[in-house]
Amino acid sequence: MQAQKDAVQLLKNAGLRVTPQREAILQFLLDYDGHATVDDIYTSLQDRFPSMSVSTVYNTVKQLSQVGLVKEIGVGEGASRFDINVEPHHHLVCTRCGALFDFYLEEPIRLSVPPEAEGFEVEDYHVEVRGVCPRCKKQQVS
Amino acid sequence: MQAQKDAVQLLKNAGLRVTPQREAILQFLLDYDGHATVDDIYTSLQDRFPSMSVSTVYNTVKQLSQVGLVKEIGVGEGASRFDINVEPHHHLVCTRCGALFDFYLEEPIRLSVPPEAEGFEVEDYHVEVRGVCPRCKKQQVS
């Protein structure tokens, strides 16, 4: 019950109401090893919450990301993914199978802002590296 | 007629059939100052091609990007944008108004690939910097 307590506590600390659905969704993300989509969450919780609506999942992950408990990552094609790792980090995306890996930059980027964007106030940035993951490289019919 | 010749020539060189629609779409992108969406292209060419279908625009931009004549950029929310600038470059996105600016890195990124992704073959990468553009900063009710 330790892990379950954590989800409840995190919600409370964030000032969010604790509902069974939220608790389950946050707990799912805490336990999930990877980057879950809304559909991953929704289908995985079907057993426990047969009547939960997709809207609830969308609402919840949106709120969780607003309070900084999860991070939304929208890379490549298809659905957004949600990451319990909220430290600034970046992603490798496999262009063959869509697999996603975290990575960190050895040093922050240095950018030269063009004249038209003079005064642009940087909030954060994200690097999306595209390529072929090791597994797909093996299966390659090169 | 110089510009028009260019589009035709580019298509031929790329090994694509030259149709009036393709020529117009490529020409539109060559002339367009910025990052056009499919809808920008579609609505702008309504006058000249009243019966052109959105599918044609999608098909065409997909082919143009396959042969490297344009680059698809999918940043932030909403529709993909298409860029005639195919040099490697990156983007500033305004989180308020969605405005998009090109920028270049002063030096390439250095990344440390995590163990799970050992052997990942990098094809290319794209940096998306989020923040507030100068125009929105002025209008801010801070």
Added chain:
DNA sequence: ACCTAGATGAGAACGATTCTAAAGTACGAC
């Protein structure tokens, strides 16, 4: 126990994109 702001659920609605199938056309071969 009660009230009420906020959360949930079902399904409709939406925007971007892809698919389908039928009709049309570019362009190489003759």
Added chain:
DNA sequence: GTCGTACTTTAGAATCGTTCTCATCTAGGT
């Protein structure tokens, strides 16, 4: 120049991810 065929276009349906609506429900303070 004409012909044939593989490729294109078109219109609209279909799909996918996401948001919206609104009636019902509930968490949590009083």
